[in-house]
Amino acid sequence: MSTIVSFKDVQKTYDGEILVVKNLNLDIREGEFLTMLGPSGSGKTTCLMMLAGFETATHGQILLKGREINRIPPEKRNIGMVFQSYALFPHMSVRENLAFPLKVRRVPKSDIEARVKKALAMVTMEKFADRMPGQLSGGQQQRIAVARALVFEPALVLMDEPLGALDKQLREQMQYEIKRIHAQSGLTIVYVTHDQDEAMTMSDRIAVFNNGRIQQLASPSSLYEQPDNAFVGRFIGESNELPGVVQSIEGGLCGVRLESGITVKAAAGTGVTAGSKTSVLMRPEKVLIGGAAEGCDNAFSGRVEDLIYYGDHLRLLCRICGNDDFIVKVPNDGEGKRLQVGDVINVGWRAEACHALQ
Ligand code: ADP
Ligand code: MG
Numbered sequence: 001m002s003t004i005v006s007f008k009d010v011q012k013t014y015d016g017e018i019l020v021v022k023n024l025n026l027d028i029r030e031g032e033f034l035t036m037l038g039p040s041g042s043g044k045t046t047c048l049m050m051l052a053g054f055e056t057a058t059h060g061q062i063l064l065k066g067r068e069i070n071r072i073p074p075e076k077r078n079i080g081m082v083f084q085s086y087a088l089f090p091h092m093s094v095r096e097n098l099a100f101p102l103k104v105r106r107v108p109k110s111d112i113e114a115r116v117k118k119a120l121a122m123v124t125m126e127k128f129a130d131r132m133p134g135q136l137s138g139g140q141q142q143r144i145a146v147a148r149a150l151v152f153e154p155a156l157v158l159m160d161e162p163l164g165a166l167d168k169q170l171r172e173q174m175q176y177e178i179k180r181i182h183a184q185s186g187l188t189i190v191y192v193t194h195d196q197d198e199a200m201t202m203s204d205r206i207a208v209f210n211n212g213r214i215q216q217l218a219s220p221s222s223l224y225e226q227p228d229n230a231f232v233g234r235f236i237g238e239s240n241e242l243p244g245v246v247q248s249i250e251g252g253l254c255g256v257r258l259e260s261g262i263t264v265k266a267a268a269g270t271g272v273t274a275g276s277k278t279s280v281l282m283r284p285e286k287v288l289i290g291g292a293a294e295g296c297d298n299a300f301s302g303r304v305e306d307l308i309y310y311g312d313h314l315r316l317l318c319r320i321c322g323n324d325d326f327i328v329k330v331p332n333d334g335e336g337k338r339l340q341v342g343d344v345i346n347v348g349w350r351a352e353a354c355h356a357l358q
Contacts (some may be wrong), residue, residue, distance in 0.1 A: 003066075004030040005051065006190050010060035010210075013045050022212040024060070028190060029204075033182050035191045036114060037199040038209030039235075044192045047209075048158050051190065051355040053077050075104065080149030080157040087145065088133040094120070094144050095129040101152045107356040114131045122181055139170040146178065150185070160192045175202055187212065196236055200224070208232050223282075228270045230357040233281040236339050240287075240326050242280040246356060249274050253351050256280050260322025265297045266350035271358045282354040284315070284327040289345050290335045296348030302326070312340070320347050 007268065010197040012021040021043045028034050036044040049055040050062060053074035061068050069077055072253060088097050096115040121125045123143040133141055136270070149157050163171040179202055182189050193199050199206050208215045208223065208231075216228040227233035234241070244258040246268075254268040256278055266280045278285045293299055302320035315335045316328040328347065330336040339345070 001029045001032070002026045004064065005046070005190070006061075006063040007051075008061040008063065010047075010050065010057045010062060011051060012043070012055065013058050021050075021057075024212075024214065026207060026214060026217065028188065031186050031188055032204045033179075033189045033191065035199040035203040035206045036209055037193055037194060037196060037235075038215075040194060043212040044194075044209050045160055048160050050193055052081055052158055072264040078152075078155045080152065082142075082145050082149045082157070082159040082162040084161040088141055088148070093129070094125070094131050094136075097144060098148050098151045100149060105152055107152070115151055115153075115189050115306065119147040122150060123177065138166055139174060142166065142174060142228045143177070146181070149166050150181070152189070153177060154187075154227075156190065157188070158190045158192075160339055161194070162189060162191075163198070164193075169225045171198075177287065187275050194325075200236070207256055208235060210235075221283035222311045225358060226267075227241070227281065228353060230281065233279075233355060238284055238327070239281040240284060242282065242321055242323060244278060244280060244356075246272055246274050246276050246278050254309070254356050256356050258321055262300075262321050264321065264354070266354045266356040267352050269355050269357035272356050276358070278356040278358060280354050280356050281300060282349065285327040286324075286353040287328040287349050288331070289316075289328060289330055289347055291346070293346040293348030297351040298354070299346065299348035301344055302347045304339055304341055307339060307341050318345075318347055 004062060007024045007026040010021060010024040011019050029348050031316055036047060038044055043311050046055060050057050051165050053072060057070060062070055064077060095116055098119055100113050102115060103114050108232055120129060123146055125143050163174050166174060175198060203220060205219055206223055207216060207217045210231050216223060216232045223232060223236050233239050242258050244256040247255040247257050252268055253265055254272060255263050256266055257263050263279055302318040302319045304316050305324055306317040309313040313332050314330050316330065318326045347354050
């Protein structure tokens with residue numbers, strides 16, 4: 001697969017002191033849906049703005065299709081953008097809003113109508129060409145904003161929290177729409193969000209940002225199953241966390257002595273060595289109970305401290321490994337159904353199912 005965008009050792013400082021983007025190296029593949037995910041202030045928007053050309057990198061290179069674009073103005077980069085605030089021109093009809101980027105790019109008048117029609121069809125808004133933005137709902141306005149980013153057939157589309165202003169139901173519907181557009185068009189989309197569910201369900205790959213650095217770049221399932229470090233493990237999904245010190249390490253597995261004195265076996269994450277402090281992260285749904293827990297690499301008996309009914313599953317808070325709110329998710333059937341607060345049960349998991357991380 002060919003590379004469409006490369007960030008090479010890119011840095012950005014706004015004040016000449018603090019680097020808000022630190023040595024960013026990232027290759028974006030042609031046709032992929034790549035999401036930059038991270039907490040507020042981690043540098044996602046800054047990266048997108050440098051790629052779009054609205055901010056300049058203070059160090060390093062940004063390449064688009066192999067060509068350095070650091071000094072190329074935004075309108076010459078052939079990149080479409082969608083922001084959280086729809087930013088449609090309020091005094092122009094939908095049709096005029098969509099024609100605008102084409103006029104700026106001097107597309108012949110005879111082609112404009114057809115291109116506008118095609119872009120409206122992509123977001124299933126053909127019937128709204130003559131409306132003014134004020135006559136559209138928030139979701140409809142955002143569809144038009146997406147259509148406007150696609151209308152000039154850019155090489156790349158950047159979206160910065162485009163669904164942040166929409167309510168949950170509309171947001172989920174638009175996630176689906178954007179995925180459909182991506183699949184049908186073959187466009188490369190670089191998407192920014194702080195919402196991990198949105199990132200997990202939409203992306204081919206996710207770059208997890210924190211403090212101006214990519215913590216991990218991987219597919220949604222790899223991020224979830226094999227987090228590189230504790231930040232990623234905590235940020236994506238839910239985890240139990242057991243702090244301790246690495247005692248021994250062999251063949252990718254390590255023994256970790258927890259603060260309670262108990263030793264657990266875990267998959268060793270990046271940079272973990274004997275003697276290092278670590279956090280063992282453990283997904284609640286990978287924990288087994290009852291007969292299934294016996295014979296696991298890590299097997300304990302624990303007391304059920306609390307039990308919460310979720311319909312499709314149950315959540316137990318168990319006292320094990322010196323932790324009295326260790327979460328276990330169990331299916332709402334058979335064994336799970338008979339549990340009660342105060343029960344002492346077998347709890348266990350395989351070494352590979354938990355990760356000792358830095
Ligand atoms: P994110 O999109 O992940 O929330 P940003 O890229 O917006 O992060 O911000 C990264 C850091 O840069 C933050 O500390 C923010 O305050 C700072 N920052 C962003 N834009 C500017 C600006 N125009 N001038 C000065 N500082 C900025
Ligand atoms: Mg932002």
